[in-house]
Amino acid sequence: MDTKKAFLRTKFFDRMCHWTMVACFFLVAMSGLSWFFPSLNWLGSVLGTPQTARVLHPFLGTVVFGLLVIMFFRFVHHNLPVRTDIIWFRNVIGVLMNRHGDNLRIGKYNAGQKILFWGIMSLISVLFMTGIVAWRAYFAAYFPIPVIRVALLAHSLAGLALILLVIGHIYMGLWVKGSITGMLTGYVSRAWAKQHHDRWYEEKIASSSETPSKPHS
Amino acid sequence: MQSQDIIRRSATNGITPSPQARSHTEEVAKLIDVTLCTGCKGCQVACSEWNDLRDEVGENVGVYDNPADLTPETWTVIRFDEVEDESGKLEWLLRKEGCMHCADPGCLKACPSPGAIVQFANGIVDFQSDQCIGCGYCVAGCPFDVPRISKKDNRAYKCTLCADRVAVGQEPACVKTCPTGAISFGSKADMKQLAANRVEELKGRGHEGAGLYDPAGVGGTHVMYVLTHADKPQMYHRLPADPYISPIVRGWKEWLKPVGALGFVATLAGAFAHYVGVGPNTTEEIEHEEPVLPPSDETTSEERV
CATH class of the missing domain: 1.20.5 (Single alpha-helices involved in coiled-coils or other helix-helix interfaces)
Structure with missing residues (x-):
């Protein structure tokens, strides 16, 4: 992409955080599903034998949590609710029906993406805390059995919710053409920015015209 | 026992049932009459010998329970509880603790590893240690706090009811060795009859609360107790009065x-x-203001x- 004309949307560090997390999350989610749905036991094979999967799952989960903590601090200021989010909610049907042209005053992330952000962050926190309680060989022995039972149920519930959210996230990436390229290369076209994030686009235009200025990405 | 004897296995879908050809096999049970137990711990020794277990020699923690708890290498422990009744009379209650071999085992329900926990047609619930992944779900599933995870190999262990001995027509090692005849073994029906006779005898001697412990909440067990105070089983080292699989585990x-x-x-x-x-x-890659x-x-x- 012609980077002079395109907008840098995601920096190299953030992209690496994202894709490293994707790799770890895939392995953790597959092994987790292999125990939640034992009929899909083969999913756990992504981590070797059932025993190695059991050993590696919590470590990889901790890596996912750590990367998400970093990403939380790097992305949170773009994901705070703003007044104009209400416009996106009112027009959500049109957004999903692929109607373009409405000026929805969308900043760097739309209200749906913000919900995803907070959903992922809260669910990974639940998964991390309940995962510690259930982590055999190291931590589980320090917790009473009734607490472990609650933790296992909450861990499964949060894991399911997170995987379903992530499926939605992946689908949105596949549906909105240009976004996966954006996450890989970091750059999105100006037209893409204008179409999907009009307010962010205007801010970028404004900051690039009045030089020098603070980057908004 | 053979694979044909496995009537239920963990983490296995109900639409693919286990072999049922031998499901007519008679259910077995171990009956522990706590009124005859002297706390000699012969059963603990016999268990270690037969199952070839070598638990570490521990320390005296001030009570007779020794070791202080079940461990991955101690599958049965005699519990000693000193209890005073209303009149202030001291009673020394002994109970041989270990796996109860539930008809509806919480460990098996919780286990995520296909075939790591199995139930045999005769009612014995056994851990297939080579399939165990060490997740500890069985610990959460058990209403009796029985399975223990080994620090050496991160696998779960518990009493097998000497499945290997029972398979060839022998009684479990603890039954064989008990010097007072406090432990009996046979078909579950016979053991219930034996218990009924004993309970009647105890009641006749003034033990009004005597009874059989075969809790219905877990579908009955294949290890049963004759208790002097069957109305208050908690007196015997927190034996649950109405054990059942936790609704959280069920949910x-x-x-x-x-x-x-x-x-x-x-x-x-x-x-x-x-x-x-x-x-x-x-x-659409069209820009009006500035052609890209x-x-x-x-x-x-x-x-x-």
Whole structure:
């Protein structure tokens, strides 16, 4: 992409955080599903034998949590609710029906993406805390059995919710053409920015015209 | 016992049932008459000998329980409880603790590893240690706090009811060795009859609360007790009065699983239907204010797709 004309949307560090997390999350989610749905036991094979999967799952989960903590601090200021989010909610049907042209005053992330952000962050926190309680060989022995039972149920519930959210996230990436390229290369076209994030686009235009200025990405 | 004797295995879908050819096999039971137990711990020694276990020699913690708890290498422990009744009379209550071999085993329900926990046609619940992944779900599933995870190999262990001995027509090692005859072994029906006779005898001697411990909440057990105070089993080292698989474990295994499966189907089908119905969300690369230089071929194709 012609980077002079395109907008840098995601920096190299953030992209690496994202894709490293994707790799770890895939392995953790597959092994987790292999125990939640034992009929899909083969999913756990992504981590070797059932025993190695059991050993590696919590470590990889901790890596996912750590990367998400970093990403939380790097992305949170773009994901705070703003007044104009209400416009996106009112027009959500049109957004999903692929109607373009409405000026929805969308900043760097739309209200749906913000919900995803907070959903992922809260669910990974639940998964991390309940995962510690259930982590055999190291931590589980320090917790009473009734607490472990609650933790296992909450861990499964949060894991399911997170995987379903992530499926939605992946689908949105596949549906909105240009976004996966954006996450890989970091750059999105100006037209893409204008179409999907009009307010962010205007801010970028404004900051690039009045030089020098603070980057908004 | 052979694979044909396995009537239930962990983490196995109900639409693929285990072998049922021998499900007519008579259920066995171990009956422990606590009124005859002298706390000699001969059963503990016999268990270690037969099962070839070498637990570490521990320390005296001030009570007779030795070792102080069940461990991965101690599958049965005699519990000693000093209890005073209303009149202030001291009673020394002894109970041989170990796996109860539930008809509806919580460990088996919780286990996520296919075939790591099995139930044999005769009622014995056994851990197949080579299949164990060491997750500890069985610990959470058990209403009696019996399974123990080994620090050496991170696998779960518990009493096997000497499944290997029973398979060749012998009684468990603890039964064989008990010098007072406090432990009996046979068909579950016979053991219940034996217990009924003994309970009647105890009641005749003034033990009004005497009775059989064969809790219905877990479908009955294949290790049963004759208790002097069957009305208050908690007196015997917190033996639960009404054990059952925790509703949290049931909710996790019986409710959340189908709901989760439905969630997956709905999400994937919804996404697919949306794409097919609405079509891809593309961007027209036209800019009015400033004509964008044609980006490299790669990007063009990417963004037009």
